[in-house]
Amino acid sequence: AQKVTQAQTEISVVEKEDVTLDCVYETRDTTYYLFWYKQPPSGELVFLIRRNSFDEQNEISGRYSWNFQKSTSSFNFTITASQVVDSAVYFCALSKGAAGNKLTFGGGTRVLVKP
Amino acid sequence: GAVVSQHPSWVICKSGTSVKIECRSLDFQATTMFWYRQFPKQSLMLMATSNEGSKATYEQGVEKDKFLINHASLTLSTLTVTSAHPEDSSFYICSARALRTGRTEAFFGQGTRLTVV
Numbered sequence: 598a599q600k601v602t603q604a605q606t607e608i609s610v611v612e613k614e615d616v617t618l619d620c621v622y623e624t625r626d627t628t629y630y631l632f633w634y635k636q637p638p639s640g641e642l643v644f645l646i647r648r649n650s651f652d653e654q655n656e657i658s659g660r661y662s663w664n665f666q667k668s669t670s671s672f673n674f675t676i677t678a679s680q681v682v683d684s685a686v687y688f689c690a691l692s693k694g695a696a697g698n699k700l701t702f703g704g705g706t707r708v709l710v711k712p
Numbered sequence: 713g714a715v716v717s718q719h720p721s722w723v724i725c726k727s728g729t730s731v732k733i734e735c736r737s738l739d740f741q742a743t744t745m746f747w748y749r750q751f752p753k754q755s756l757m758l759m760a761t762s763n764e765g766s767k768a769t770y771e772q773g774v775e776k777d778k779f780l781i782n783h784a785s786l787t788l789s790t791l792t793v794t795s796a797h798p799e800d801s802s803f804y805i806c807s808a809r810a811l812r813t814g815r816t817e818a819f820f821g822q823g824t825r826l827t828v829v
Contacts, residue, residue: 640803642756642820688755697809697816699746702756 599624601691603703610679612630612712617707618674620689626650631672632690632700642688647696648672679710714740716808718821725796733791735806741786742808745780746818750803759804762789787799794811796828 600623610616622631633645646656648665656663660677676683686705692698715738725731735745743764748756760770760781768781779794789808793800805823809816 640805640823640825642805642823644820647817692818695816697744697811697818699758700748700756700807700818701758703743704755 599626599691599693599701601627601689601703603687603689603706605706606704607707607709608712609709612681613678614707615659616676616679616683616710618687618689618708620672620674620703622670622672622689622691622695624691624693626693628694630692630696630698632692633663633672633674634688634690636686636688636705638685645674645687649696669704679708681710681712684708684710714808714810714817714819716742716806716819716821718806719821719822720824721732722825723827725826727797727828728795730792730794731796731826733793733804733806733826735789735791735808735821737787737808737810737819740808740810742789742810743786744809745783745789746807746809747789747791748805748807750805752802756805759791793826796826798828801826801828 599655602621613665629650631648635643662675664673686707689703692700717736717813735818745762747759750756758775759774760768762768762781764783770776797810807818807820809818
């Protein structure tokens with residue numbers, strides 16, 4: 598069985614602070630994909646990143662960066678210089694086998710960025 | 713990018729009535745679609761996997777007779793909540809699987825917020 602744990606339920610920061618969201622996963626599969634999604638108050642899921650189990654390279658995209666460590670089964674997400682528009686719920690998710698397979702989501706972390 | 717359109721975006725219905733939610737892949741064919749449910753302040757949970765031309769596969773604890781899924785074409789899957797009750801009030805979101813450049817990806821619709829009164 599697969600499991601995704603986001604230990605932080607809510608994080609509150611002041612604008613321009615950095616914030617790191619933790620994600621720990623469990624799977625017995627050797628091929629899997631990890632995702633991060635942003636869910637603003639409107640509800641839709643905004644895709645942020647996909648990473649497969651064979652690619653441990655960290656990635657940076659603008660103010661967003663991701664740290665994938667298979668040794669600790671973690672896929673953490675950092676927002677640098679946070680902005681009010683970053684306020685949302687962020688979900689980490691896992692699919693086995695292929696990127697288009699069903700997802701197992703973590704519990705989500707609500708990020709509140711105060712001006 | 714691939715577009716998945718979900719309709720309606722929100723609906724309010726009376727207890728005991730049925731509600732149909734549509735999920736369409738607009739610019740690609742989706743042999744598989746997934747239906748998720750999200751209760752307020754909770755995570756998303758898979759309800760069922762819908763395959764074109766065959767019966768849907770439901771996750772444990774999801775009543776197949778209550779949540780009817782039809783995937784009659786390669787671009788449309790529907791979820792019907794039958795005899796809805798207030799406890800069915802939730803955010804329902806679909807995703808459609810596309811085959812692109814030799815690998816599969818899944819794209820989400822905008823979601824439907826159902827309120828049963």
